[in-house]
Amino acid sequence: MSIITIKADRVSEVHICNGEWDLLLEQVLSGRERAALIMSESMSREINTEIESDTQIHVFTIPDGEAGKSSATLLKLWDWLGAAGFTRSDIIIGVGGGATTDIAGFAAATWLRGIDWVAVPTSVAGMVDAAIGGKTGMNSDYGKNLIGSFHSPIRVIVDTSWLTTLSDRDFAAGMAEVVKAGFIADKKILELVEGKDLATIRHDDDLVVELISAAIRVKASVVGEDFKESFHREILNYGHTLAHAIEIDSKYSLRHGEAVSIGMVFAAELSHAHGKLPMKIVDLHRQILTALNLPIAYEASAWNRLLPLLSLDKKARGRTIRFVLLDDFEKTSRLESPGERELTAIYERVSK
Numbered sequence: 001m002s003i004i005t006i007k008a009d010r011v012s013e014v015h016i017c018n019g020e021w022d023l024l025l026e027q028v029l030s031g032r033e034r035a036a037l038i039m040s041e042s043m044s045r046e047i048n049t050e051i052e053s054d055t056q057i058h059v060f061t062i063p064d065g066e067a068g069k070s071s072a073t074l075l076k077l078w079d080w081l082g083a084a085g086f087t088r089s090d091i092i093i094g095v096g097g098g099a100t101t102d103i104a105g106f107a108a109a110t111w112l113r114g115i116d117w118v119a120v121p122t123s124v125a126g127m128v129d130a131a132i133g134g135k136t137g138m139n140s141d142y143g144k145n146l147i148g149s150f151h152s153p154i155r156v157i158v159d160t161s162w163l164t165t166l167s168d169r170d171f172a173a174g175m176a177e178v179v180k181a182g183f184i185a186d187k188k189i190l191e192l193v194e195g196k197d198l199a200t201i202r203h204d205d206d207l208v209v210e211l212i213s214a215a216i217r218v219k220a221s222v223v224g225e226d227f228k229e230s231f232h233r234e235i236l237n238y239g240h241t242l243a244h245a246i247e248i249d250s251k252y253s254l255r256h257g258e259a260v261s262i263g264m265v266f267a268a269e270l271s272h273a274h275g276k277l278p279m280k281i282v283d284l285h286r287q288i289l290t291a292l293n294l295p296i297a298y299e300a301s302a303w304n305r306l307l308p309l310l311s312l313d314k315k316a317r318g319r320t321i322r323f324v325l326l327d328d329f330e331k332t333s334r335l336e337s338p339g340e341r342e343l344t345a346i347y348e349r350v351s352k
């Protein structure tokens with residue numbers, strides 16, 4: 001087991017293990033009167049909720065994925081917590097993908113103005129991204145993640161044994177964020193995945209632990225320097241400017257990580273066009289992402305729809321379009337308001 005410390009709105013620890021999440025949970029429950037175990041419907045079939053503990057455990061099941069990140073779910077969670085008499089010394093445990101830990105964390109952030117919670121992410125995206133850095137939240141009818149709060153869990157328990165039931169598609173989508181961490185801040189990640197396909201990586205438990213730990217370290221270090229989205233944290237958005245537009249255009253039929261994969265190839269091409277990134281590193285993006293079964297191109301005819309969406313990205317300050325560029329391995333810079341003609345030419349290189 002290894003431990004990574006994160007300094008966001010509070011200091012918390014990420015415990016990384018393989019098959020020991022219940023033991024780690026028992027430590028957190030010790031001395032607590034009540035705990036709410038919030039999990040998605042599909043995870044509730046996988047989890048043994050018979051946890052040995054003197055703590056009263058209330059199991060709350062919510063819809064899977066984005067459907068669970070809704071105001072209807074939050075109202076239900078508040079009702080359940082109220083009915084079970086949750087006080088400030090009780091604790092919430094969110095077990096599931098990023099959507100589940102986001103809403104569980106937001107329920108914890110809002111109940112009695114903030115009670116302790118623990119994130120138990122079960123997807124790659126949840127382990128390396130959603131559960132790390134203190135952001136919790138939910139969707140509004142007007143867009144994804146519009147409502148939220150910074151409220152770090154007291155502990156994140158990353159147990160890679162959960163990943164055996166994750167689909168290849170969701171595993172690969174999460175790996176896009178791991179690869180992103182490699183390009184922006186840890187070349188070792190790229191060396192570990194280069195030349196390996198998805199199946200080879202998935203079947204190598206030690207490698208999966210090493211990759212996930214490395215990606216968590218990258219996010220922990222970025223967040224530690226600048227925990228509220230402002231300056232340094234922006235590097236985590238490598239590949240995300242185009243990705244957000246593609247996600248909306250695909251009506252969320254593409255996974256976030258799949259859109260990020262295409263977006264990273266676009267950002268790499270843009271970086272090269274600015275005379276920064278050598279073409280062999282652009283090619284490395286394509287090789288690594290393709291080996292992971294991730295898409296690296298999007299419909300050519302979509303460009304007219306994507307362009308207006310780029311400036312609507314919630315992370316675009318005002319209406320300026322901003323890209324994180326890669327100048328070299330582990331070296332990023334920022335590009336503001338590139339010309340439409342240039343973007344159109346780059347898009348041709350990632351369209352099919």
Ligand SMILES: NC(=O)c1ccc[n+]([C@@H]2O[C@H](COP(=O)([O-])OP(=O)(O)OC[C@H]3O[C@@H](n4cnc5c(N)ncnc54)[C@H](O)[C@@H]3O)[C@@H](O)[C@H]2O)c1
Nearest residue numbers: 064065097098099100122123125126129130135162165166
């Ligand atoms: N808070 C943050 O900083 C942050 C950062 C990145 C992403 N997010 C959020 O995270 C979410 C994406 O995370 P995600 O990809 O985990 O999505 P998700 O929670 O929707 O999970 C994807 C699917 O995988 C299933 N699943 C999860 N773990 C499983 C397992 N071990 N076995 C079988 N099935 C499993 C889920 O039930 C779901 O159907 C989005 O809502 C996104 O906004 C938050």
Ligand SMILES: [Zn+2]
Nearest residue numbers: 177240256260
């Ligand atoms: Zn992302």
